[in-house]
Amino acid sequence: MPTAIAVTSADLVLPAPDRHTPGAAVLRPPGEADLERALAETTALLERHGHLVALVPPWLPPATVRRMHTVRAILETDRIALLDIDLPPLGTAVLARQLRQLSVSDLSPGVLASAARLLSHYVYAGALLGSVAKLDRIPVGLKAHARSWSPSAQFAVLAHPQPHLARLGASAAPAHGGVLPPGPAFATHLTFARGQLASDWVTTELASAWKVQGVMENPLPADSARWWATPKLVEFAAAIPDVSVLYQLVASVRREQCRWCGFELIGDRCGFCAAPLAAPPPGDDAASPARTRTRSGS
Numbered sequence: 001m002p003t004a005i006a007v008t009s010a011d012l013v014l015p016a017p018d019r020h021t022p023g024a025a026v027l028r029p030p031g032e033a034d035l036e037r038a039l040a041e042t043t044a045l046l047e048r049h050g051h052l053v054a055l056v057p058p059w060l061p062p063a064t065v066r067r068m069h070t071v072r073a074i075l076e077t078d079r080i081a082l083l084d085i086d087l088p089p090l091g092t093a094v095l096a097r098q099l100r101q102l103s104v105s106d107l108s109p110g111v112l113a114s115a116a117r118l119l120s121h122y123v124y125a126g127a128l129l130g131s132v133a134k135l136d137r138i139p140v141g142l143k144a145h146a147r148s149w150s151p152s153a154q155f156a157v158l159a160h161p162q163p164h165l166a167r168l169g170a171s172a173a174p175a176h177g178g179v180l181p182p183g184p185a186f187a188t189h190l191t192f193a194r195g196q197l198a199s200d201w202v203t204t205e206l207a208s209a210w211k212v213q214g215v216m217e218n219p220l221p222a223d224s225a226r227w228w229a230t231p232k233l234v235e236f237a238a239a240i241p242d243v244s245v246l247y248q249l250v251a252s253v254r255r256e257q258c259r260w261c262g263f264e265l266i267g268d269r270c271g272f273c274a275a276p277l278a279a280p281p282p283g284d285d286a287a288s289p290a291r292t293r294t295r296s297g298s
Contacts, residue, residue: 110263113271
């Protein structure tokens, strides 16, 4: 069975792009499942799939993050990777779908886990917002804050890979650089989700400017309004859709062996134990993987 890919809510599980891509496991938060059930469900996943790779974005409630670390600590297993990838909610869902696509390939669990950081750099995640008055995820100037009070205001915001903000409109001056967020220089599909903002800008102007190869609409993740600090939004994420391109991208990177847990990895850090590829200086234990195994709570 392929390595299990897990997210923390069902609305982060996007439809599979083909019949070969498996679904994702949903690790339920403390309010939906007690610790005993969480342990049982995680144990079942490990028995069925061998390894578990879970996306743990920093915008999750602290109780949810503590629960996941507690489960791994109690099970005393090195077969669970908890990846702190910082993308907006829809971008997180898109990355999870890419990992699901790759999970059926011959990539080892260690390479698959460490590939998440690599692939995240190729996800262009943003939103069309009706207000940036409370947005604190990217720099927002005073003029943009003031213009947010206009009932007709709309802002194009790119949060990843590089922050970009511009007010839209025929007479609007860009807040930072050009009006349209800079797009990817490679082939992508665009996934978008509508909140309480009636606009086709994402599917018409942005999709055309970015020359995307396809557009797909999905329901808005529940955490999106909180992440973007307004329910008046249309969230979007452009990413590489072709699993063969994703595989070549990952396979082209030199593989190493984790000096701590022995898993294969790419990049500079193990996805399972978080140990850096290079040994830390003598006496510096800040990067010790033991620190990732001692977090407690429920």
